[in-house]
Amino acid sequence: MARKIGSRYTAHQILGRGSAGTVWLGEGPEGPVAIKLLREDLSSDQELVGRFVQERTALLGLEHPNVVSVRDLVVDGNDLALVMDLVRGTDLRTRLDRERRLAPEAAVAIAADVADGLAAAHAAGVVHRDVKPENVLLDMQGPLGPGGSHRALLTDFGVAKLIDNPRRTRATKIIGTPDYLAPEIVEGLPPRASVDIYALATVLYELLAGFTPFGGGHPGAVLRRHVTETVVPLPGIPDELWQLLVQCLAKAPASRLRASELAARLRELLPLLAGMPPLDVDEPDVEPVREEDGEPEEPVPSAGPVRRGAVPLVPGARPSDSNRDTHTSMRVPAPDELAGGAHGTARAPRAAGAPRPGSARNRTTTRRRRLTLAACTVALVTAVGVGTWLATSSDEDAPPPQDTKNSAPTSP
Numbered sequence: 088m089a090r091k092i093g094s095r096y097t098a099h100q101i102l103g104r105g106s107a108g109t110v111w112l113g114e115g116p117e118g119p120v121a122i123k124l125l126r127e128d129l130s131s132d133q134e135l136v137g138r139f140v141q142e143r144t145a146l147l148g149l150e151h152p153n154v155v156s157v158r159d160l161v162v163d164g165n166d167l168a169l170v171m172d173l174v175r176g177t178d179l180r181t182r183l184d185r186e187r188r189l190a191p192e193a194a195v196a197i198a199a200d201v202a203d204g205l206a207a208a209h210a211a212g213v214v215h216r217d218v219k220p221e222n223v224l225l226d227m228q229g230p231l232g233p234g235g236s237h238r239a240l241l242t243d244f245g246v247a248k249l250i251d252n253p254r255r256t257r258a259t260k261i262i263g264t265p266d267y268l269a270p271e272i273v274e275g276l277p278p279r280a281s282v283d284i285y286a287l288a289t290v291l292y293e294l295l296a297g298f299t300p301f302g303g304g305h306p307g308a309v310l311r312r313h314v315t316e317t318v319v320p321l322p323g324i325p326d327e328l329w330q331l332l333v334q335c336l337a338k339a340p341a342s343r344l345r346a347s348e349l350a351a352r353l354r355e356l357l358p359l360l361a362g363m364p365p366l367d368v369d370e371p372d373v374e375p376v377r378e379e380d381g382e383p384e385e386p387v388p389s390a391g392p393v394r395r396g397a398v399p400l401v402p403g404a405r406p407s408d409s410n411r412d413t414h415t416s417m418r419v420p421a422p423d424e425l426a427g428g429a430h431g432t433a434r435a436p437r438a439a440g441a442p443r444p445g446s447a448r449n450r451t452t453t454r455r456r457r458l459t460l461a462a463c464t465v466a467l468v469t470a471v472g473v474g475t476w477l478a479t480s481s482d483e484d485a486p487p488p489q490d491t492k493n494s495a496p497t498s499p
């Protein structure tokens with residue numbers, strides 16, 4: 088089932104599908120490549136094709152051992168394709184699904200690799216905007232690194248930005264994957280390099296814990312938690328590593344580390360973590376919303392096997408044979424939606440065997456947390472003022488939004 092892609096490439100076999108298209112194992116003049124063929128409805132969009140060509144230099148310019156390089160962009164008839172280096176291995180989501188939690192040394196080594204890749208991208212003025220385990224590939228042909236981990240490479244650079252389109256995603260819409268979205272994006276601010284640091288810290292937390300710090304339940308609830316809730320410590324995590332995570336999950340973008348510093352600090356921790364087993368943490372339950380009021384828990388979208396509380400990037404984006412519906416395109420929430428009536432849905436991780444939420448002890452903690460959240464809400468109402476204006480002006484008569492993502496690569 089080989090097919091020609093432009094005049095230089097042949098696609099031989101499907102490696103996998105994502106929300107934007109299909110990735111093929113292919114062949115080019117210089118040997119094997121991976122070819123990401125965008126979905127037909129995207130490739131027939133003239134505006135997107137124009138953007139594709141416009142972004143050419145930024146996309147082709149990134150060369151780093153921890154970045155999957157884009158070698159070529161092909162616009163040929165109905166085909167729109169990114170030709171990338173072929174990584175022989177697997178993606179981090181697959182490894183995480185298999186192992187559930189990684190040993191801290193391996194998790195930190197992978198995160199350090201990704202941080203190095205991000206540092207190179209940020210230095211070139213490129214923000215990834217969709218850092219998540221699905222977009223980290225593990226090179227299984229190269230030598231093993233600390234903790235027996237394979238070299239990690241970040242892929243899908245610029246794809247979120249390419250697909251972002253004023254007609255599809257007005258300034259009032261959020262593009263990204265709910266579990267990994269920085270709070271400032273939820274508040275409607277343009278994405279800067281620090282959103283990648285927040286997402287990477289979320290990935291590192293997930294590698295250590297087996298779940299993301301603010302995930303679970305309805306995407307709207309996830310977005311709200313990013314803005315209102317603080318991350319709860321993981322039992323047994325070394326303090327130095329925890330402090331790094333907390334700093335990079337800071338609500339204020341300026342408080343987060345830069346990618347190069349994060350990479351260096353993570354690598355410094357590797358000797359301390361050598362030989363440490365995976366953390367013994369039980370996945371928390373999502374607390375029901377207002378259980379005292381007898382209100383039901385927020386509904387989880389029922390369409391298909393959605394694993395991470397997400398909806399497709401753009402309408403119709405749900406791939407038929409993939410369970411990786413990991414993008415969302417949502418309206419910027421209004422303050423009251425973000426505040427959620429000041430009732431938290433925090434997911435406190437429990438040491439293995441600790442009592443589940445709902446016990447008398449936990450109800451007290453919950454009430455205390457809600458009081459804190461009520462205070463946060465007051466601050467939040469001010470903070471999301473801009474978001475509210477955007478959200479309430481999202482009707483079709485509104486003036487065209489400023490497309491912050493349509494300009495030259497976002498500067499870090």
Ligand SMILES: Nc1ncnc2c1ncn2[C@@H]1O[C@H](COP(=O)(O)OP(=O)(O)OP(=O)(O)O)[C@@H](O)[C@H]1O
Binds near residue numbers: 222
């Ligand atoms: N350069 C590459 N080399 C080898 N395999 C790749 C490469 N790029 C992607 N793949 C594989 O192709 C599959 C689909 O990748 P793709 O980037 O389209 O989807 P995704 O990142 O899982 O989802 P989404 O695009 O919705 O975020 C993945 O399983 C990934 O492992």
